[in-house]
Amino acid sequence: MKEKFTIVTSTCVPLPLENVDTDQIIPARFLKATTREGFGDNLFRDWRYDKAGNPNPDFVLNQNTYKGEILVAGKNFGSGSSREHAAWAIAGYGFRVVVSSFFADIFKNNSMNNGLVPVVVSPEFLAEIFASVEADPKATLTVNLPAQTITNNATGKTESFDINAYKKDCLVNGLDDIDYLLANKEKIETFERGRR
């Protein structure tokens, strides 16, 4: 059973870059672990720390100004490698939502399989979030998964977002695909018999 996701209201961390790939989210040399834990420490490793391992003061995660459970990023977030470690790193750091105008497919699936909700908003709505957070780092967003809405509380504007009913049900109830598949094993055996 995973953590259930219903409504999250939080300040957010802005990352207004496009095409943030999974090698930036978690570089390959940190993929050597055999467990799911600890990847949050190396989230955005090469942007967050310099070569000597000291925090880079210009990077948003090292600035006290921006905190929260929601990461907001430019379009095509999570492109590249299928490494689920990227979702583990973001969730492990403490984020519960990633907002962008466009996500790479595999990253989106991996996120939802780890209780991390990818929220797709329009480019205009995204630009407004960046503007609101720049004007006031305390500005909050509310993500209501059952209602499939996201609200920029600084402007009062709300947008609805898409998520398929099956995945939403899993996230809201803290279930995963394996629970479902194991309950349907008989169908798999019937299918296999049918193709012989």
Next chain:
Amino acid sequence: MSKTLFEKIWEKHVVDTLPDGTIQFYIDRLFCHEVTSPQAFAGLRARGLKPFRPEQITCMPDHNIPTLHQEKPIEDPVSKNQVDTLEKNAKDFSLTYYGLQHPKNGIIHVVGPETGLTQPGMTIVCGDSHTSTHGAMGTIAFGIGTSEVEMTLATQCIMQRKPKTMRITIDGKRKPGVTAKDFALYIISKMTTGGATGYFVEYAGEAIRNTTMEERLTICNLSIEMGARGGMIAPDQVTFDYLKDREFAPRGEAWEKKLAEWRELYSDPDASFDKEIVFHAEDIDPMVTYGTNPGMGMGIRESIPAMESVDEAGRISYKKSLDYMGFTAGEPIMGKKIDYVFLGSCTNGRIEDFRAFASLVKGKKKADDVIVWLVPGSWQVERQIRAEGIDKVLTDAGFELRQPGCSACLAMNEDKVPAGKYAVSTSNRNFEGRQGPGARTILAGPLVAAAAAVTGKITDPRDLM
């Protein structure tokens, strides 16, 4: 009703459809490597389960292994633990395992096709985005996350949404000196890195039909770099000739029966795609990338696009990218000095890539100040390099061959390009730090790599041919 190639295979693998359209999707073959599988096996154990169909699963380490002295124990204890964990998992659950030094070890996406484990009409998954490679043989093949690896281990199924379909046609005839990698980099440069997200792509057209099997593997391999769920090419005589008599290919009567099925795997003439794109082979030159994603590519004789040509929301990223590469918008790339050359990876680590590289360096000498890593995609490729005497050509020109693995493509092992150095690489990604922290990657095909290896700079291979 007329169907696309994708739909024909997809429909044969639907176990169940949920009310919201989510599909319980059956997987014929699962490949596991050491990096994205340990947590899946741990999950399986935690639930007290065993692999549901062990005979449909093949495991081999490739990502995190050294490319020198594989006969000795792996030095890095963390890497060693990851490889040992895969071996233990395979042994504990009686799964096929091709470990280090095994004659069938290599990069999964090289080994699958060359052993005949990959066959038309199959569905294939692996915890690796370049699983799209196998689509070249007329399969539905795509990368998955570790949770989905666990699902496949446990039930041989995953939960999927049906992607949209796209056909990319390349018509016409290709120019001399242009490789399959150039086709792919050209397509991605036009599509951008997110341009095919949500789609499953079929490649078609005269120029695609006229490719070899290995060239098709290169093209489908790079489908993920434009965001596509996967890429595929309808199997034809090229595919069947390649597959026949491979170790795991069916034989005798079984071959004839399968062949009849495979001959039905094509998009019906009036089948419709959600999106159609057409390119012309005559427009494609040897390609290079100049930025930090594979969509930032251009013909080798072109100049890096001006800042004004980039849309406003993307300019911060564009500037960051060029700053990282040490390039200036508007300048040409020909003649730039480079430091490293990497020939290998699931994209360009096959025998034809080594033949192409060797054909260009034959009778020439490696440039003195360039470090060159030549890494075969598998031991089978390595054996063939020796059998054909290509190793001799390479040695005479001052090169040495390493041992198979993913190597400098993602630099998980020791094969890292130092910060600030330029690498001409036949791999698939030029992301920041991909080939080592601070490394600057220029993606290209095997001929451009060969030209760089003998001149020490970005050189149009056609000038040396």
